[in-house]
Amino acid sequence: MSTVGGFVPLPISYSSSAIHYIYARAHEGSKKATKQLWPVGRTLFLANLPPDVTERELSLFFKPHGTVERSAFSEDALEKEALEESDVDSESDEEGDMEAEGASAEGEATQPKKRRRLNKPKPPQPPQVIPLPLKPLRTLRHTGQTAHVVFLDSSSLERALVPPTKPRPWPTSDEPSGLAHYLTLYDSLRPPLDAVRAYADSAMELYEFEVAKAKQKSKYRKGEAIVDEDGFTLVTRGGAYGQTVGGGVAVASKKFQRTGETSSRNRKKKESKEKTEFYAFQKAEKQRNDLMKLKQNWEETKAKVEKLKASRRFKPY
Amino acid sequence: MAANLKRKRGQEDDPRKTRKLSPPFDSDEENNVALDGTDEDDGEDDNPPDGDDEEWGGIELTGVTEGGHISKGKPKKPPTGVEVREMKEAADLFRSTSFKLQIDELLPNVRPKEKYKPPLEQFLLSLHTFILNVPSSPPIHPLEAARPLLKKGISIPYPIPLPTEDSNWKVAFAPPSNITLVGSWGNKTSVKGMDGNKFGVDVAVEMPDSLLQEKDYLNGRFFHKRSFYLAKLAEAICDKKHGLNVDCSYHSLSDNPRLTKLILEPRPGVTKNDFSKLKAQVCIIPVLSPSSPISLQRLSPSHSNVRSSEETRVPTPLYNTALLTSLTPSSHLISTHALQQEAPALSDALTLLRIWTNQRGYCEGSTPVIRGFEGKGPWWVSILRVLILGEETGKSKQKPLGRGLSSYQLFKAVIDFLATHDFQAQPVFVKTEGGDKYPMEEYSSYHEAVFVDASSRVNLLADVPLGSLDLLRYDAKETLQILSSSSSSFDPFTEAFLRDRRHLSTRFDAIIRVDLSTSKPRQSSLHSTIDHGSPHNALLASMSTLLRQGLGNRTKAVTILHPSSTSRPLSQAHPSNDHIIFLGFIYDREHAFRQVDRGPAADDPNPSHAASFKELWGDKAELRMFKDGRIVESVVWDIKNADDKVHLPVQVTRYILERHFGIEDAQSWYSSFDSLLRLPQEISKMYLESGIAVGFKGALMAFDGLVKGIKALDDDLPLSILNISPVSSYLRYTSTFSPVPLPSKLLPSTPSNASYLHAIPIIMQFEKSAKWPDDLKAIQTVKLAFFEHIAGSLMKSISGLSASVMVGGCGGEDDDPTMEILTVEGWAFSVRIWHDRELTLLERVINTTSGHIAPQPGQNKKKGNGYHNAVAAKELYLRRFIHAPRHHRAISRLHHVFPAFTSTVRLVKRWFAAHWLLDGHVSEEAVELICAFFFVKAGWEREHEQTGSSGGGNVPGSKERGFSMVMEFLQSWKWEEGLALPLYEEGKEEPVQDSKISGEGVWAIRTEMDKTGRVWTWKGPDAIVARRVQALAKATWTHLKSVERGTENIHPMFNHPTGDYDFVVRLDPTVLPRYHQNIRPDLSLLSRRQGKYSNLQSEDADKATVVRPGYDPAQALIRDLKKIYADTFKIFYDPYGGDSFGGVWDATLVKEPRPFRVMGGFSSAPQTVKGEKSKKEKNKTRDLVVLNQAAVLGEIERLGRGIVKSITTRS
Known part of the structure; x- marks a missing residue:
């Protein structure tokens, strides 16, 4: 069977009449990415997976071709990445800072500084969150999702990519599905109270730790300008007078600039001092304008009624 | 230049001012209008160059000083004097400019077309000469006269009492002494009839005096002579030899044989004088000449003119009226014409009035019409006359109207008069210029309602039942309210003139269909039959x-409706009566549901009062002593449940019909509507037996108890509780089913597919505190901690109560945790915490992610789609914590003011659910708002506070009527125009800031608190579903209309057609915990002791020991x-225990194959390529895939394993 857009369709039989297709392709590392998430050569990229697939089912399905080391769904990966990225960012910032400092220091051989750094007590470990007890459950994802499957060796990948001759049945893992799934999910969402307490307490501890850390780390102070390495000063908007934000040079919010109002509440508009009916020509003008407006309204209404007439509205019965 | 201009303006200013000061339209100077107009015109034309100059300067100046208000597209010429006058008039004399223009458009449509008139005029001319030339026939005995005519197929319509063999008088024919065109055609005020009824061209044929004798008023002699005259005319006209080419038939107004007339219609296919295009018919009415020998003095209401041997001298007011009517046509013609001259707008006003009455069934028509208004043309004119001329007695509060009023002003005055006048209590006598009359008191004592015309002595309301007049008053009141309302939620013009308001189901709170063929009146008196004519x-x-009499103040109007009388062939002497009539009721909400009717006291000095009370009620009447010590004759009605109470007026009516008329099968379709909102009997019996508090009362009690319980914990909590507000339809009387708890003692006996327990959402608000963390995620955690704490303490303080914390987070968008509480009595509540800081935080996320600000700590987790998440979360927050409680308060307030409101909502919700739309596409709140639209009118709250009831307007008094009104509305709603309703009291609450809600929903339901109207309709229905709603409503509406034809079964309206779905998934009813709410449950599946599953019983029993509030796997599956x-x-389902759901493929997906994409977003299969050539082509471009329908259905089956029974696809 031919390929579809460079993918090998792997037919799976759901029942005698329903055949589902998974599209498979060898994973190619992207050139831009600095770090390869997936080892090229033994990673299979899959598209259009069933919505209720589990990792276990994936490895069961590919078992005839070889052992699956790990697999990951793109939807989850995105979230995870986002999480990790932010963590990585903050960490790499630190590291980068250190490295930069280190590099600059190296040339001048300032050993003591480095040592002092090393001697510093280790930063406190973030408290661990005690997770809520969740039973193994299927995650139902959007239809047509993608995933990466990493085999132990590259030969399995080749075997997996050989177009199969006939559809294979879909394996099932132990996670409940259907009615049982919903029953388990229902119970799982209502954990025992002590578990909730443990989770909440530990999560709050973590939050407080993070807040404290952020406070320590933050180099931005109110009223101090943030100047980046190119010498640009960060300008931020906020509040009426630009005072509600923490870092950067503040300017007033756009709304304040536009309206001059600090709050969203409507104030009574000041009456204009200028008299409108002082000169005779003003009066005449006003009268004329009123008449013109009258005529305009008249014409408009006429047009509207004309339009209604076109829709045969005036045949009452 | 400027100075120059100024001076010129100064000159110009003066005449203008004077013009303004003079009234634009002086009624007395009607004739001067045209002159005035030309005057002004001249003034403008005198100095055209000046005008031009001015105009240019003007535009320049205004452009500078006023910031360019005038756009270039505006007409630059100032309006001429005539135009100004016209515009001013339209604005001042009519409701609005557009109202006037619409009236101008409307009027020609209901008047006869000029271009079709000539053939009719020719015909009338030839008819005139023809009739004058009909040969006389000698006097002959009435029965003998009938024989030769009968041979020709013409029977003489002798009314009762019929002439006998020993009648000593004779009938004869002679050419009429006068023939005149009378009635609306003569006055040129004809208005098109309903349902294609033809214009009536009334021709009054004056019977020569020589045929009549002085004593002809006795025993129907005049009517017999008249009938013979008519039959003779019919004979002559029908004769084919004479070539008039018309078909003749008899027609009796209001089926009264005494008012028979001859109808002439052009014979089809004949060209000469064919006036069929005009849609008119010629009516020949024999009349009396003013000089006839019949003595008028003998025709006053108190005289007895039909004398039979058994009864002596009982007055025959209706007989007398019928006779007098023969005198009226020409005098009406003349007086109306005079009035038309006096008040030029009269014709237009009359036309408007006739349109208004026609649309409301006070006319002839093919649907049931209101009794008593056939041929009442003279009356409508007379109302205008009495308003313009004043009353004879002069004691009227109203001043006579000015003659120069506009048509709309006259119309409104009539409506105002009809809305306020009680013709029974205050007889009306139109002012006349002298002339002898009957004493006024005589009318009042022999007629129910009195309206005596000026030009004659006829009581025009003699044969109009009071119930019909009550309805007329009610309708007029409603219209008056519409016309004086300034609300923009409806178009007053459409409401008043364009909408057909005759439909029984939207008009009456209750309708009863009565078959008279089996009726046996308890007291049938020969005399009354003779007086009425039949x-x-x-x-x-x-x-x-x-x-x-029996219903008293329970109803505002009880009206008899019947098909209007039809013309009959000449061979049929008497009208045939339709045996089916309808009784329509409009409830007075304050009294309608009273359980006890009190009659006269036991010590009433007049024993006849008690006797008549007993006569009315029969065995039901009994002496009772009441709490206040009075002993009174009374009737007590049995009420078994709340539903019975709502139908009390119907029950009373049935009783009266049965007692007095022997009618036992009066049909109304009320009980079947009730059963739609009830649980099956098996289940409700169980609750009844257990004796626990159920229903809304029970739910509210449980809620109050819970609030008390939580508030008692106050010392235990770190923050005190500010507020606990209900936000559920279960606590505002609008849930489809009346709420029931599921106490543990009932659990074992409840079948598992009836074990659904709704968790009633409520919202808890803590006092403000600075201790809350400043991070969204942390707030959720704190909420969890709070819940855990409250749950623990609650369980400790109230034994038997169980509480659990439900963590959110399973479904992305909504990670707000809730607490579920199961009270001792078995009610379930789900509690959320409202923390107002969340909104600020969300707004910060929204503002900052679009700007350049450095993210706050803790928020950096949401990047990319963080903005969209925050927007969605904000919408959810506003809806859940701001709008929902407010909506709840408003709706529950309505319940107390309008008892029928909540049951209407429940019925409409059931309808939406039965058609697989509720929840999924139409939110409950949207339904509530749509229903509320028919109850709340501007200022309803003020009215309610002042009078204790808001009875005015067209507010439904029963759920059936409410339901019909909603259906009528939905089938024709142009949703792009939206709906606006004044739900909230003005100025009491601040509206929330407008949020830009983006969603697919197309309905806009605006309230004061929601200017965009999308809060409850943002996610649906989208345009496709909205059209579907419309189609379904149309079908339902058609069915409702068939009530008029006697359909009794209401179930077709709730049967959902599944043919349009691409696939329908059937679910296993044994695992659906809400199956008992299904619209047509299979009762055998709802009983526990079922043979089929008896082997599983032990297992079932284990599972069922735990109550799972809100557990509904079908819903969960559908949500997933x-x-x-x-x-x-798209998926469609019935949330109330629907045992199947349907799906419709996205049209763009199934239409044609698409090129393959990795993130296609749908389950695809490679397209099987046909033919080599195409394969090559496609390979070159791109590989195509198609939607893999079978696989998707396979997945649905797998995801719903255990729930899904089978899937059927459309072939």
Whole structure:
């Protein structure tokens, strides 16, 4: 069977009449990415997976071709990445800072500084969150999702990519599905109270730790300008007078600039001092304008009624 | 230049001012109008160059000083004087400019077309000469006269009492002494009839005086002579030899044989004088000449003119009226014409009035019409006359109207008069210029309602039942309210003139269909039959009187409706009466549901009072002592449940019909509507037996108890509780089913597919505190901690109560945790915490992610789609914590003011659910708002506070009527125009800031608190579903209309057609915990002891020992499918235990194959390529895939394993 857009369709039989297709392709590392998430050569990229697939089912399905080391769904990966990225960012910032400092220091051989750094007590470990007890459950994802499957060796990948001759049945893992799934999910969402307490307490501890850390780390102070390495000063908007934000040079919010109002509440508009009916020509003008407006309204209404007439509205019965 | 201009303006200013000061339209100087107009015109034309100059300067100046208000597209010429006058008039004399223009458009449509008139005029001319030349026939005995005519197929319509062999008088024919065109055609005020009824061209044929004798008023002699005259005319006209080419038939107004007339219609296919295009018919009415020998003095209401041997001298007011009517046509013609001259707008006003009455069934038509208004043309004119000329007595509060009023002003004055006048209590006598009259008191003592015309002595309301007048008053009141309302939620013009308001189901709170063929009146008096002219009319008259008496102030109007009289062939002497009539009721909400009717006291000095009370009620009447010590004759009605109470007026009516008319099968479709909102009997019996508090009362009690319980914990909590507000339809009387708890003692006996327990959402608000963390995620955690704490303490303080914390987070968008509480009595509540800081935080996320600000700590987790998440979360927050409690308060307030409101909502919700739309596409709140639209009118709250009831307007008094009104509305709603309703009291609450809600919903339901109107309709229905709603409503509406044809079964309206779905998934009813709410449950599946599953019983019993509030796997499955296949298909389901759901593929997906994409967003299969050539082509471009329908259905089956029974696809 031919390929579809460079993918090998792997037919799976759901029942005698329903055949589902998974599209498979060898994973190619992207050139831009600095770090390869997936080892090229033994990673299979899959598209259009069933919505209720589990990792276990994936490895069961590919078992005839070889052992699956790990697999990951793109939807989850995105979230995870986002999480990790932010963590990585903050960490790499630190590291980068250190490295930069280190590099600059190296040339001048300032050993003591480095040592002092090393001697510093280790930063406190973030408290661990005690997770809520969740039973193994299927995650139902959007239809047509993608995933990466990493085999132990590259030969399995080749075997997996050989177009199969006939559809294979879909394996099932132990996670409940259907009615049982919903029953388990229902119970799982209502954990025992002590578990909730443990989770909440530990999560709050973590939050407080993070807040404290952020406070320590933050180099931005109110009223101090943030100047980046190119010498640009960060300008931020906020509040009426630009005072509600923490870092950067503040300017007033756009709304304040536009309206001059600090709050969203409507104030009574000041009456204009200028008299409108002082000169005779003003009066005449006003009268004329009123008449013109009258005529305009008249014409408009006429047009509207004309339009209604076109829709045969005036045949009452 | 400027100075120059100024001076010129100064000159110009003066005449203008004077013009303004003079009234634009002085009624007395009607004739000067044209002159005035030209005057002004001249003034403008005198100095055209000046005008031009001015104009240019003007535009320049205004452009500078006023910031360019005038756009270039505006007409630059100032309006001429005539135009100004016209515009001013339109604005001042009519409701609005557009109202006037619309009236101008409307009027020509209901008037006869000029271009079709000539053939008719020719015909009338030839008819005139023809009739004058009909040969006379000698006097002959009435019965003998009938024989030769009968041979020609013409029977003489002799009314009762019929002439006998020993009648000593004779009938004869001679050419009429005068022939005149009378009635609306003569006055040129004809208005098109309903349902294609033809214009009536009334021709009054004056019987020569020589044919009549002085004593002809006795025993129907005049009517017999008239009948013979008519039959003779018919004979002559029908004769084919004479070539008039018309078909003749008899027609009796209101089926009264005494008012028979001859109808002439052009014979089809004949060209000469064919006036069929005009849609008119010529009516020949024999009349008396003013000089006839019949003595008028003998025709006053108190005289007895039909004398039979058994009864002596009982007055025959209706007989007398019928006779007098023969004198009126020409005098009406003349006086109307005079009035037209006096008040130029009269014709237009009359036309408007006739349109208004026609649209409301006070006319002839093919649907049931209101009794008593056939041929009442003279009356409508007379109302205008009395308003313009004033009353004879002069004691009227109203001043006579000015003659120069506009048509709209006259119309409104009539409506105002009809809305306020009680013709029974205040007889009306139109002012006349002298002339002898009958004493006024005589009318009042022999007629129910009195309206005596100026030009004659006829009481025009003699044969109009009071119930019909009550309805007329009610309708007029409603219209008056519409016309004076300034609300923009409806178009007053459409409401008043364009909408057909005759439909029984939207008009009456209750309708009863009565078959008269089996009726046996308890007291049938020969005399009343003779007075009314036919037994049928006498029966209806006594029915109207008795019902009105029996129902008393329970109803605002009880009206008899029947098909309008039809013309009959000449061979049929008497009208045939339709045996089916309808009784329509409009409830007075304050009194309608009273359980006890009190009669006269036991010590009433007049024993006849008690006797008549007993006569009315029969065995039901009994002496009772009341709490206040009075002993009174009374009737007590049995009420078994709340539903019975709502139908009390119907029950009373049935009783009266049965007692007085022997009618036992009066049909109304009320109980079947009730059963739609009830649980099956098996289940409700169980609750009844257990004796626990159920229903809304029970739920509210449980809620109050819970609030008390939580508030008692106050010392235990770190923050005190500010507020606990209900936000559920279960606590505001609008849930489809009346709420029931599921106490543990009932659990074992409850079948598992009836074990659904709704968790009633409530919202808890803590006092403000600075201790809350400043991070969204942390707030959720704190909420969890709070819940855990409250749950623990609650369980400790109230034994038997169980509480658990439900963590959110399973479904992305909504990670707000809730606490579920199961009270001792078995009610379930789900509590959320409202923390107002969340909104600020969300707004910060929204503002900052679009700007350049450095993210706050803790928020950096949401990047990319963080903005969209925050927007969605904000919408959810506003809806859940701001709008929902407010909506709840408003709706529950309505319940107390309008008892029928909540049951209407429940019924409409059931309808939406039965058609697989509720929840999924139409939110409950949207339904509530749509229903509320028919109850709340501007200022309802003020009215309610002042009078204790808001009875005005067209507010439904029963759920059936409410339901019909909603259906009528939905089938024709142009949703792009939206709906606006004044739900909230003005100025009491601040509206929330407008949020830009983006969603697919197309309905806009605006309230004061929601200017965009999308809060409850943002996610649906989208345009496709909205059209579907419309189609379904149309079908339902058609069915409702068939009530008029006697359909009784209401179930077709709730049967959902599944043919349009691409696939329908059937679910296993044994695992659906809400199956008992299904619209047509299979009762055998709802009983526990079922043979089929007896082997599983032990297992079932284990499972069922735990109450799972809100557990509904079918719903969960559907929710998941919706999310998974959001772009693949649309899903439709019935949330109330629906045992199947349907899906419709996304049209763009199934239309044609698409090129393959990795993130296609749908389950695809490679397209099987046909033919080599195409394969090559396609390979070159791109590989195509198609939607893999079978696989998707396979997945649905797998995801719903255990729930899904089978899937059927459309072939």
